[in-house]
Amino acid sequence: MSYFLQLVVSGIVVGSIYALSGLGFVLIYKSSRVLNIAHGQIIATGAFITYALTVWVGIPLYISFFVSMVLTFFLAMSVERIFLRRLIGEPIISVIMVTIGLMSILDGIIYLTPFGGYNYSFPDFFPKTPINMGPVSISWTQMVGVIVTFTLIFLFTWFFKKSTVGISMRAVSDDQLASMSIGISVPHVFGLAWAMAGLSAAAAGGIIGNITGLNFETLHAFGIIVFPVVILGGLDSIIGAVVAGIIMGLIQQFASGYLDGKWGLSGTAEVLPYIILLIILLFKPHGLFGTHEIERV
């Protein structure tokens, strides 16, 4: 039983990070209908900036965490301005391929820095002794990570529901033409959506970096595993990203906890999300919470 609970706890930890990473995808898709494949690279960039500021410059971790969020905010905004702005109105495949191209470019730039080849780990910031809660234990880093994640998700949800800018972003995602006619600058909203996605990506990167250490391959993999999460939740639903993130985290933890080692299986955590994704998509083609598009001839 305690093994089960432990898996649930670590599943929620992993899942909340997926949710935070997926949030960036959803923000961009919701407003501008772009699937950002380079998101994993932006997460990695955020993590590396946090590390560089903390260790090489010597700023305390909590400040560098925020500074890197600000930097990626502007990085993502300029990416939108330079590359994506020209492609408004192009077919989906062009937009996907441009983000794939961005992914390659960012890959290349990261390989030029020392982070491309070596592993780094953050200096210990929190106490090393784990917190024991009855049968399960959780490390301080994971605990703080989960708290930060949920705070951020809560803030983003609040922002979309209540603030004027958030409401105008929702208006753009609903109908671009109508929102233009009431005076919302659509390109401005696109830029802002990217910037906020960059901000959430840096936060996700900082948390992942603290929990798993900085390895480009690992951070890179986060960008790919987030696809099944956002598709499962429905591409344009924040709550869907959170629910699907936690479902995927739990599935992965259960798979590696119960399936691996039995019948000679191994690495099921990598493949099971995709199998379950395919099965769910057959029954709900727009994910769990995604809006159904009404198509007319």
Next chain:
Amino acid sequence: MSANRWLATGNFFSTYKEEQRIFFTHLDRLLFCVLLAVLFIWPLVYEVSNKYMLVLDNILIAMVAIIGLNLVTGFAGLISIGHAAFVGVGAYTLAVFARTIGDSHVLITHAWPLMLIVSGAVGAMFGAFVGLPALRLKHLYLAIATLSFQMIFQWTINFFPLFNQGQTIPVGRVYWFTGMVSRGDHYLFWYYVALVIVIVFGLAVRNLLRTRYGRSLVAVRDNDRAADAMGMNPGLTKVYAFALAGFFAGVAGALHAYLYRGAGIESFTLAQSISYLAMAIVGGLGTLTGSFFGPAAIRMLDLQVENLVEWLKHFLPAAMNLATAFKPLTFGLVIVLFLMFEPRGIANWWRICRTYVKLWPFRY
């Protein structure tokens, strides 16, 4: 039919049948034959090293795969982020055959054209199976479903002992009428085989595109509901587009396995899938000529970047990561620049050049 059968200025057609011709003038046909003759004869005249012959073989094999990808993504508009997995299915069909019946069995060494077709058929089966979600899914959801197939394929190959857990499975050398193809002739031999296959498939697809089945692909891309209303069957069309792509990919995979005399997982990863998509984009999506230009351009770029890195190494002794950094960097830049400035790909340049020559000395 215009009065001059060799040169035609402008388009004058009096029947629909005339408009559907592959070669509009005798000159077109002649130039095509000259091009084919040059492609067949030049290796006999001009000798290139094995390294460059391998690059050429790779380009031709990629062309076979891209013709398939262009059918499903360019013409039918179904984004496939798992094309390398289909190529892998073809390669592993051959490799598993070689593993079970022995890699110097007569089926592998003598009946290799049959094995190419068998691999293509297995690829088509997988393609049709993976295409089934297309009945319900659309756009990005479908793209991610094909990505799932890629991930499941990679895991399956890495996991099962039948596939040697991703390690290379050897495939034997083949025989031609003159006996076993020796080490020295290996790359030249597969150049000719791949060239013949590219020509046959290219003509086949060119023909397909002017039939009912080819045009239904384009109709489904442009608006599948409208196509449905006009009496086509969009579901069947989508599945059959995937099956066709799977067939071409399967043949390309089997060629790849024969060329490298083995199949290993590293050639069929997600990165390779993305690279195939890039070739289709750079060549020009939805054009047949693009399927030939794209692979050539991307492979040449890779080669040039390799040379550049080799050259740079003389100046920067400590530059250890240079090759891993430069490849994705240039690759990404090329994709992004093409999409931003020439979204219709190299095929569009080809079209412009052709129009220029055709209308010379007049211009628009």
